Amino acid sequence: MSYLTIENQQLHVPNDPIIPFIAGDGIGPEIWEASRKVIDAAVAKAYSGEKQIQWTEILAGEKAFKETGEWLPEATLTAIKTAKVALKGPLTTPIGGGIRSLNVALRQDLDLFACVRPVRYFNGVPSPLKEPEKTNMVIFRENTEDVYAGIEFAKGTAEVNALISLLQEQFQVTKIRFPETSAIGIKPISQEGSQRLIAAAIDYALENGHKTVTLVHKGNIMKFTEGGFKNWGYELAETEYAEKTFTMNQYATIAEKSGKPAADEAYQQAKAAGKLIINDVIADNMLQQILLYPEKYEVIATCNLNGDYLSDALAAQVGGIGIAPGANINYHTGHAIFEATHGTAPDIAGLGKANPCSLLLSAGMMLTYLGWGEAAHLVEQAIEKALTTKQVTADFAHSMTGATEISTAAFGELLVTIINE
Secondary structure, eight states: OBOOEEETTEEEOOSSBEEEEEOOSTTHHHHHHHHHHHHHHHHHHHHTTSOOOEEEEOOOSHHHHHHHSOSSOHHHHHHHHHHSEEEEOOOOOOSSSSOSOHHHHHHHHTTOOEEEEEEEOOTTOOOSSSOGGGOEEEEEEEOSSGGGGOOEEOTTOHHHHHHHHHHHHHSOOOOOSOGGGOOEEOOOOOHHHHHHHHHHHHHHHHHTTOSEEEEEEOTTTSTTTHHHHHHHHHHHHHHTTTTTEEEHHHHHHHHHHHOHHHHHHHHHHHHHTTOEEEEEEEHHHHHHHHHHOGGGOSEEEEOHHHHHHHHHHHHHHTTOGGGOEEEEEOTTTOOEEEEEOSOOOGGGTTTTOOOOHHHHHHHHHHHHHTTOHHHHHHHHHHHHHHHHHTEEOHHHHTTSTTOEEOOHHHHHHHHHHHHTO
8 A cells, every 4th residue: 555656747656546535425425335336346347456446534524523623624634635636525515604615625725726527428318408419528627716715805894894995095996886885805816827727728638639728718807817817828828838739819810910811721720730729718608609519619728716607507418417527636736636526415315316426427537547547437438338227316317218216325336237247
């Protein structure tokens, strides 16, 4: 047993890595127990027993609070920092002061700047779209800035009054319509934070043979924050990735100087040369585009709040967040938490109705991150095959014609059986 290590931004993975897990709250323990058996079976099958994950439980959420009096113990953060990688179920958001969100706290404390959400359709899954199979993209959501930084002041407090006075007196701000009853939030978007996220998206696209990266922003209104995100993204592509990309910013420059035919020719030459095309879409338009023309988009890089909206909207298009995986990664330090993207669902906790697919597909992302792609493929393949049998958990059984509802544990056992066939 040994820990993962990283040297020169390269992850080194032993055959028996120690990987912490957080079972989670609500339905968390049920989906974890089902998922663990599937993950272990996939690893054993893929590598004929030569590789094995050494799981170790760490605490966060309600279980941590009951046992330690803390929602997020320091020992948990230390364990993840040491192990580099962790798998996590859903966590309850504490009520009252202190930590606003355990998920946000983990991302910020470990500087997990990239929230990576692949979205694809599995045949047979109920979807509100006529052609859900056209939806197949990966979202890179900036994870540490934007309104999620938590810089917010409540109406009527001394802090908000002081801030409003500062804005009015020193910056001549006149557009706070009702200053006496306003709460104020601050939205930090940095060049460094934006570019490291966009670089991760570009690297992913290049490594996986994608043709486009789309920068999604609201820069037409927020010109210096989200407009900065777009501009810094283009700047990065045109300097650090100049030989591998062609941007629509370059297209616009050529069109302005030499005319649209010249810009069209440059664009076609870039495509013919296999260059990655970097474009951008305004956020509200993007919410239309993913419904109308999802096949046009492959890799998306966006700010924190936009990414939250887009991730859930896209998940709904392919069957809901019950089957949507997610990862939070720092590609520089190697730290990563792979997690179920849904909530704790306390109303069905303990009833065996929960769908473990989000956690399982996130575990598949983790296996791929470790370089164990063969095991990840077995997990995904088993889910695809299980769905075609229409033996599914309650969420899908209620909307699939001719489906048979089985428990969370039984669905996990079905996946193990398929893997071992």
